Amino acid sequence: MEKSEKRTGIVGGGISGMAAAWELLKKGVAADIYERDATLGGLAGWFSVNGTTLEKFYHHLYNLDKDLIQLIHEVGLGENLVFRQTNTGAFYVNKIYRLSKPIDLIKYKPLPFMDRIRMGLLVLKARKVQDWRDLDKISAKDWIIRNSSQTVYDIVWSPLFRSKFGRYANEVSAAWLWSKLVQRGGSRSKGGAEELGYLKGGYGLLFNQMEQKLTEQGVRIFKNAPVDGIETRNGIVTGLRTGGQTIPYTHVIACTQLPDYLSIAGDAPEGYRSELNKIGFLGNATLVMRLRKRLSDTYWVNITDPECPFVGVIEQTNLLDESHYGGNHLAYISRYMDVQDPMYNMTVDELYRVYAPWLKKVFPEFTDEWIEELMLWHEPYSQAVVSTGYGDRIPDAVTPIKNLYLSTMAQIFPEDRQMSNGVKFAKKAAELVISE
Ligand SMILES: Cc1cc2nc3c(=O)[nH]c(=O)nc-3n(C[C@H](O)[C@H](O)[C@H](O)COP(=O)(O)OP(=O)(O)OC[C@H]3O[C@@H](n4cnc5c(N)ncnc54)[C@H](O)[C@@H]3O)c2cc1C
Structure with missing residues (x-):
């Protein structure tokens, strides 16, 4: 394929940044990715469990997640994609009711x-x-x-x-x-049963495979490389500032969460920035439990009791069974909250002490002896506050700075912030670079 003169700097090595580079590569446009963390993945980042990878936050896919499914196939991992019948339930006054x-x-x-x-x-x-x-x-x-x-x-x-949505619930x-x-x-089998998908080996496998294939094709991926600013001249992108130097680029795609984008887009007009700044976010703290035994046969238990300190229990090993995780059972205990909430800043032991009485209420047989390991993960920008009229506030992929494009989770509306939608917006931003 003919190489283009364009050189694109991509900020962020989450699914959106990786998918943008993948798309550009297909059209012969060179790209570099800058990721501030030591690892790729962003919100879909992972850790190792008994020889495999598991996401810090639960990550299933729907059979309607066409863009992610296509990407998984393109990367060569189609055979790892599995769909399973799963159960959803609701915990209400001492009982889990099936709602599948x-x-x-x-x-x-x-x-x-x-x-x-x-x-x-x-x-x-x-x-x-x-x-x-x-x-x-x-x-x-x-x-x-x-x-x-x-x-x-x-x-x-x-x-x-x-x-x-915490205090924004009514909005x-x-x-x-x-x-x-x-x-x-809509994510159902032909017989009407709920069906959710997952990638055997975890999304760590997808990111590792993409990193390898992109790098082989000349995409440079810099980790531990925070971008400090997007450089412009006369309202046009000229490069990225990172590690004390400016790297020239003809185009930039910002694939970060919105507040992170705003913190590096200082040259964008004040009116534009203040509109985007109005979009609020909630953080999420998720406790991951590696257990000897199964909590229940339900993949996703919504907790409807307002007194309960967590929102839901998502038992990963009811989506992909425990044989994939060395015989251990894995459960996520999730809670969204303002980052100022004292619970957001608790240590893993403090949080477990708050959760334990409720875990024993929801799963009466559960005891502390079942626990092999507890882990706690936080992310400050986990969910945009999608209040009424959000449709008019969706950030545009095209920014007021020429040749600067945006692909960010806050664009996903009214759909939920599935990774697949991140891929869709990344493709759109890449398309804008290609067609520009
Ligand atoms: C609790 C929870 C559960 C979820 N469950 C699901 C699910 O079941 N299924 C599903 O499909 N999706 C799920 N999601 C959503 C999914 O994780 C996101 O939609 C997706 O990962 C977002 O990808 P992204 O690349 O747009 O952003 P991110 O993953 O946030 O990536 C942005 C990257 O940019 C980097 N960055 C930021 N600023 C800079 C800078 N200045 N310089 C360099 N790098 C920078 C960050 O470190 C990060 O790696 C869930 C999310 C959460 C929080």
Whole structure:
């Protein structure tokens, strides 16, 4: 393939930065990647467990995640892609209720019978919506209450919104909920069972394989290499400032979280920066438990009790069984919160002490003796606050600085922030470089 004169600097070695470089390479455009951490992966970063890799934060995929699935195949890991039937449940007053199939809703005792019907109708109504723009004008709370009942909101949804969006729970856009209902509801086998995907060997395998293939083709990947600024002249990108020097580039793609982008895009106009600065984020702290025994047969347990200090328990080994992890069972205990929340800053032991009584309540057989290892991971920009009208605030891939493009998780709306959407936006940014 003919080599282009363009030289692109990519900031960030998460899935978006790697996918952008992959896309550029396919079109013969040279790229360098700068990652401030010692390892690639970003939010999908990983650690080693009994000879394999596991993400710091739970990472499944839906069968609708076409861009990620395509990338996995292109990288040569298609055979590692597995889809499994999984169970979802909700913990409500001392019991886990199954909520995997539509029929489970009819049996969901925490809701009065008529409200179960109302809830079912709400889901059906969501599936019929074609254009989400009108839904973005109202909050999910108002939309749920208007289309089902206050009880449905209080018992089913309110705890989930509070756990994922904290003090912003009542502001979340109905468009986000709509997309979540359609997306997760759409990830089903032909028989209607919930089906989620995963990459055998973990996403560490994907990043390692991409790193190797990109490097072989001449992409330079710099780790421990924070970019301190995007250099411009007369409103046009000229390079990246890193390690005390400026490296010239004709184009730059920023593939970081939005606040990280704003911290290096100092030359962008103030009005643009202050609009983007209005988008808030929640952090996430996830405790990973390596266990001798299985907590339950449910992959994803939503905790609906507002007193419970965590949102959900995601048992990885109910997606990919324990034989892949040396016989250990692995569970993620997740909580979203403001980074100022004292719990965000707790040590692993402090957090476990807060969680332990609740873990024993949700899984009555669980004891401390089951624990082989506890690990704790934090990320400050884990979820953008997608309040009503977010559709009008989505950051554009094209920035006011010529030849500077943006691919960031905050662009993903109304869909949830799946990695696959990160790949989609990375492709779009790469396409802009290629066609420019
Ligand atoms: C708790 C949790 C659960 C999730 N579950 C799922 C799931 O089940 N399925 C799914 O598909 N997705 C899931 N996601 C979302 C998924 O992780 C993200 O969508 C995706 O990883 C974002 O990729 P990215 O490349 O856009 O950003 P990031 O992964 O954030 O990568 C950005 C990179 O830029 C680097 N960087 C920042 N500033 C600089 C700088 N100045 N110089 C150099 N480098 C810099 C960072 O270190 C980072 O590595 C989850 C996320 C969280 C937090």
